[in-house]
Amino acid sequence: MAEFVRLEVEDGVGTIRLDRPPMNAIDEELTQQLFEAATEAGKREDVGGVVLYGGGKVFAAGADVKMMAEMGPMEVRPMIQRLQEVFTTVEDIPKVTIAALTGYALGGGCELAMCADFRYAADSAQLGQPEIALGIIPGSGGTQRLPRLIGPARAKDLIYSGRFVKAQEALEIGLVDAVFPAEEVYAKAVEMARRYSQGPLMALRAAKVSINRGARVDLDTGLTIERETFSDLFTTEDQKEGMRSFVEKGPGKAKFKGR
Numbered sequence: 210m211a212e213f214v215r216l217e218v219e220d221g222v223g224t225i226r227l228d229r230p231p232m233n234a235i236d237e238e239l240t241q242q243l244f245e246a247a248t249e250a251g252k253r254e255d256v257g258g259v260v261l262y263g264g265g266k267v268f269a270a271g272a273d274v275k276m277m278a279e280m281g282p283m284e285v286r287p288m289i290q291r292l293q294e295v296f297t298t299v300e301d302i303p304k305v306t307i308a309a310l311t312g313y314a315l316g317g318g319c320e321l322a323m324c325a326d327f328r329y330a331a332d333s334a335q336l337g338q339p340e341i342a343l344g345i346i347p348g349s350g351g352t353q354r355l356p357r358l359i360g361p362a363r364a365k366d367l368i369y370s371g372r373f374v375k376a377q378e379a380l381e382i383g384l385v386d387a388v389f390p391a392e393e394v395y396a397k398a399v400e401m402a403r404r405y406s407q408g409p410l411m412a413l414r415a416a417k418v419s420i421n422r423g424a425r426v427d428l429d430t431g432l433t434i435e436r437e438t439f440s441d442l443f444t445t446e447d448q449k450e451g452m453r454s455f456v457e458k459g460p461g462k463a464k465f466k467g468r
Contacts, residue, residue: 214242216249221406222399223256225299227263232270235317237288243321244295251302257406257467260398261299261308261325263318265391268308268334271316274343289348292317296350300324300421303414305405309398310334311391315373320349323358326417328384329398330376331391336384339371357424359383409447410467415439 213229225246227233235243250259263269272292277285299306299321308314308325314336322328322336330336338347338355346352347368356364359382367374379385389397405413415438423431442448446468454463 211242211245213239214246216246218253218256220403221255221257222260222402223250223253223258223304224260224262224399225250227261227269232267232313233263233318234271234273235269235292235321236273236276237291240292240295244298247295247299247302251304257304257408257410258402258404259302259304259306260395260402261306261321262395262398263311263314265311265395267312267318268310268314269318269321270313271318271339272349292349296321296324303417304410305402305413305417307398307402309395310336310385311394313373316340316347316351317349320347320351320354323350323354327386327401329387329389329394329401330379330385331394332376332388333391334376334379334385334388334394335373336376336379337371337373338368339373341369341371355384407465409451409463409465411445411447412442412451415442 217224306325307327308322310330314322319336338351376388419435419438447465451463
């Protein structure tokens with residue numbers, strides 16, 4: 210079993226659990242183990258939904274500053290490129306993903322949370338991109354995903370100031386999607402992931418591909434992606450079942466098999 214990241218599977222939900230005490234600082238070893246867990250979660254047929262979780266005290270407080278402090282450009286460039294690649298692998302897990310955020314989700318931790326489809330925060334959680342206080346900028350997707358998520362002006366406010374955002378403000382600006390008591394947030398994320406795991410998994414995967422890849426390209430290319438993924442779904446059992454059930458029984462009664 211990996212030392213810092215593990216995939217735990219129960220009832221159709223895979224939890225990618227960060228476990229590098231005390232703050233889940235992201236170093237090269239954790240990055241590699243995160244890649245392996247995300248890849249496995251994407252491939253396993255018994256995983257229909259995924260939760261990213263750092264435990265009850267903290268999600269992740271960012272990259273390991275001690276690791277980077279004495280690096281020069283030639284050393285840091287491949288390290289940050291690899292981290293970007295792994296975070297994109299997490300973002301592209303072909304299943305619905307929910308980040309359950311407790312304690313701090315800062316720097317690389319906030320950037321990792323933004324790779325999930327949804328973010329559920331504990332009422333005591335704090336998020337932010339404080340890299341500016343280190344004389345650097347976010348390097349694991351923060352300057353790109355944050356503006357896409359909350360808009361350029363709000364992203365600039367958080368990145369330029371480096372300030373921490375409490376859960377309620379994060380909800381108000383769209384950085385998180387729901388806030389729950391700290392002792393409930395993981396269970397709520399699992400509950401929602403399980404609900405998605407029982408749905409039309411091929412269609413959910415197609416929707417995620419269309420949205421994620423479409424956000425990276427121009428509109429015409431995005432429409433082509435949508436057209437192709439839409440058409441491909443007409444080879445699936447779930448499409449046949451969904452449409453047949455609708456015609457015969459009305460909406461909402463289909464029993465999907467995820468194939």
